Amino acid sequence: MPAAPPPLRPLRLLMSLGAGIIALTLVFATIGYFFRDPLLRFASLFVGKLGGVGVAIGFYIPDAFTIPLPNDAFSVLGLAGGLGFIEVAVWSTVGSLLGGSTGFAIGRRLSKTAWYQRVMNGRGAEVQGLINRYGGIGLALAALTPLPYSLASWAAGTSELRYWHFLLISAPFRAIRVTSVLWLFSLGLWALGT
8 A cells, every 4th residue: 555645845846936935036037137138038939939829839848748858947938038028928828728638648548557657656746646636726735836737637538637627727827927927027027128
């Protein structure tokens, strides 16, 4: 019988969220300060070639396949490249939800494979335990905090959650998370005079 998941520690999750946002903001501010002109040129090229779809793809890939790619960087590229705040927020949220939906399908269809079991018994064990124990509440926490949303989507696919329940939980919490982080980044871009 598998071990019971560790108890949920909301304060720890909130502290991790705050620390992650601060660290990411400092990294982007430092990069922006030292590489402002090349980054603005790259952001303009990115938006010129891919537009909002590029921002959505930047969220889709890591939220579907657990690839360690900082999806929020694509939001910053969208903003710095000239897309409006609401447009970037919508494209980011749509990309994240499509990625989560793909992750849900991965969990639903591949949960019996040795590969899936290896991933979820390794780095996905904590998130799988959270979803197993708390269901939709665990999914909401993963959608809002630094917990890997992709792994939570995979785990939700193996749970008793129906897809529409998964989507109804994910949509508002991903939108809040994406928009709040985007807002912080927009303040940083504004402070840099972008």
